[in-house]
Amino acid sequence: MGRPKKIKQEVKQKIKQKLILPVRGMEDILSQDEKYWDYLLFFSEKYARAFGFKKIETPVLERTELFVRGIGVNSDIVSKEMFSFQDRGGDNLTLRPEWTAGIIRAYIQHGMLNLPQPVKVYSFGPLFRHERPQAGRWRQFHQVNFEVIGNRQPVIDAQIVSCAWKILQKLGLKNIEVQINSIGCGICRPAYVQVFLDFLAKRRLRLCDDCKKRLKKNPLRVLDCKREKCQIILSEAPQIIDHLCDNCHQHFKQVLEYLDEVEIVYNLNPKLVRGLDYYTKTVFEIWQKDDIKGKVALGSGGRYDDLVELLGGKKTYACGIALGVERIIEQIKKQNILMPEKRKADVLFIQLGELAKKKALKHIYDLIENDINVCEIFHKDSIKTQLGIANSLKVKFVVILGQKEVLDGTILIRDMTTGVQEIINIEKLIPELKKRLNHS
Ligand code: HAM
Numbered sequence: 130m131g132r133p134k135k136i137k138q139e140v141k142q143k144i145k146q147k148l149i150l151p152v153r154g155m156e157d158i159l160s161q162d163e164k165y166w167d168y169l170l171f172f173s174e175k176y177a178r179a180f181g182f183k184k185i186e187t188p189v190l191e192r193t194e195l196f197v198r199g200i201g202v203n204s205d206i207v208s209k210e211m212f213s214f215q216d217r218g219g220d221n222l223t224l225r226p227e228w229t230a231g232i233i234r235a236y237i238q239h240g241m242l243n244l245p246q247p248v249k250v251y252s253f254g255p256l257f258r259h260e261r262p263q264a265g266r267w268r269q270f271h272q273v274n275f276e277v278i279g280n281r282q283p284v285i286d287a288q289i290v291s292c293a294w295k296i297l298q299k300l301g302l303k304n305i306e307v308q309i310n311s312i313g314c315g316i317c318r319p320a321y322v323q324v325f326l327d328f329l330a331k332r333r334l335r336l337c338d339d340c341k342k343r344l345k346k347n348p349l350r351v352l353d354c355k356r357e358k359c360q361i362i363l364s365e366a367p368q369i370i371d372h373l374c375d376n377c378h379q380h381f382k383q384v385l386e387y388l389d390e391v392e393i394v395y396n397l398n399p400k401l402v403r404g405l406d407y408y409t410k411t412v413f414e415i416w417q418k419d420d421i422k423g424k425v426a427l428g429s430g431g432r433y434d435d436l437v438e439l440l441g442g443k444k445t446y447a448c449g450i451a452l453g454v455e456r457i458i459e460q461i462k463k464q465n466i467l468m469p470e471k472r473k474a475d476v477l478f479i480q481l482g483e484l485a486k487k488k489a490l491k492h493i494y495d496l497i498e499n500d501i502n503v504c505e506i507f508h509k510d511s512i513k514t515q516l517g518i519a520n521s522l523k524v525k526f527v528v529i530l531g532q533k534e535v536l537d538g539t540i541l542i543r544d545m546t547t548g549v550q551e552i553i554n555i556e557k558l559i560p561e562l563k564k565r566l567n568h569s
Contacts, residue, residue: 154260154268164468165458170253172299173273173452176292177251182275185250187231189257193221199230199440201406203346210258212268224257228274229407229433229449230440236278237442246279247447253454265425271454275430278437281446283380286411286432287387293415293428293450294393300457301466304418305427307388307395310370311381312349312402314409315435317374322348324367332362352400368399377410384411407433411448417460427460428452474504475566477524479515481531488535492558499559501566519545525569528558 151157158166193213200206212224225231232250235241241248252274260266275292277285290307297305313321326348333341336351340359343350352363373381388395395413403412412431416424430450437445461468476496480489486507496503504522509515512529519527529541529550540558543550544565553561 152268154262154266156267156269162458164471165461166454167471168461168468169273169296169300169452169454169457172296173251173253176296177275180249180288180292182249182251185232185235185252186254187225187228187235187252189225189255190222191225191231191234193223195230195234195440196223196226199233199407199436200227201347204406205404206258210260212257212259226256226258227405228252228254228256228272228451229276229405229436232274232276233278233436233440233442233447236445237437237440241278242443242445247285248278249276250278251275265422265456265459267455270456272451273454274449274451276447276449278447279445280448281434283383283411284387285448286380286384286413287391287393289430289448289450290384290388290395290413290415291391291393293430293452296452297415297427297457300461301464302417302427302457302460303464306416306418307393307413308398308401308416309385309388309395309411309413310398310401311373311377311384311410312369312408312412312431313373313377317372317377318369318409321367321369321372324372325349325351325369328366329362335362347406349402350404352402353404363400370397370399380410403429403431407436407439409434413450415452417456419460419463425456425460426453427457472502473524474522475502475525475569476504476562477515477519477522477527478503478505479512479519479527479529480505480507481510481512481529484532484535485530489530492530492540492555495559496562499563501559501562526562526565528562 193211196211197207202208206226211226214222216222232252236248253271255269255271257269259268262268275289277289290309294305294307312318326344329336329344329348329351333344335358336344337354337356337359340351340354351359352366354360354363385395401412401414408431410432414426414429417427419425428450430448432446432448434446436447437443478489478493478496480486489505493503493505504524506515506518509518516527525545527543527545529543534540534552538555539552540555541550541552542561
């Protein structure tokens, strides 16, 4: 008989009071989700390797100045969302809110400019943003990030977008679409911003309060406003695409042609400007249509031809994208996409008695080192239980080591399909298993 309900609740309450909960917006990643993470990383790695990307890791903590200069002082990330603090030595540090700035710092610092260009790097790891916790926004989240540094050709932009698209497609996600725009360069953008400001000047009073502030600090971000009254005004606004210089126009045209060749469906979105200040020319997001949230950006990026210089290096062209891992996994679950089963063990090693348990560990290492997919259940002792588990694991063979076998230098192999078992010399265990597994 269980405890009465009231006592149970009291016990639960006590445990809750003692438990130190995680920081809001930061979550544990539990074993039941391993299959999703593995699957996403498998495809990311597959395409990364195929296109010659090499792995790079940068520290989780960087100097705050790096992000302020790189992402832009007026961006939402820098002005509202960074986890920043002063350390015991008085240095201003920030938990990285994105990969790109840190990677470019590393590129400059380690003289990667002297390597054959472009330098193609990819990364996977946690990022931190103090955003308002809501669906699809975590304060600790993960990105798979790709950067191509040191090449100006439009094919690179297309490669980056299509690579991210293919990864999402391989995962089985439905209803994803690429949103793409060009926001020009240091030559054509200022002229467009002036045209845009002139257009808004007469309509300023009808804009929302946030957009009025954006007008002063970062006018292009007005284009991003989701409020209906601003949307109505923006529907008549001049589009940056009509104000690109020849160079940016040609570049964008070619990016789209490359995307057409690989049959990527894209939507030209004149309002896409991105919230980080370092972008030039092509910007893109990959959206998932979502019944409840409307659109969710599963990945975003663009070209950033001025960032290396801005962070103290020489003029270097670059382009990249980051995929939001938690958001992708959320969509995989929502769409009920089945993950492939993990490769199961072929052999279960059963041990009976103290002496056999002592010897078993060494034999198991020998099997692992010979690429035999083996598992064990050291926490169970009875033969019946261990055989029962072998059945439920659906292993092809069990090997059984008891006291007698240890003393005789033998081991028993049982074929779980036929039930036939045989005692063999322990020295023959590995070749025998290999032979049988090859034939099974
Ligand atoms: P971003 O748009 O800030 O770009 O983030 C990229 C992706 O990370 C988003 O599309 C989204 O899927 C995911 N993400 C962003 N914030 C959160 C959050 N709070 N919770 C969960 N997921 C989130 C960048 O970070 C750029 N560094 C991308 C880039 C790489 N540009 C060039 N190279």
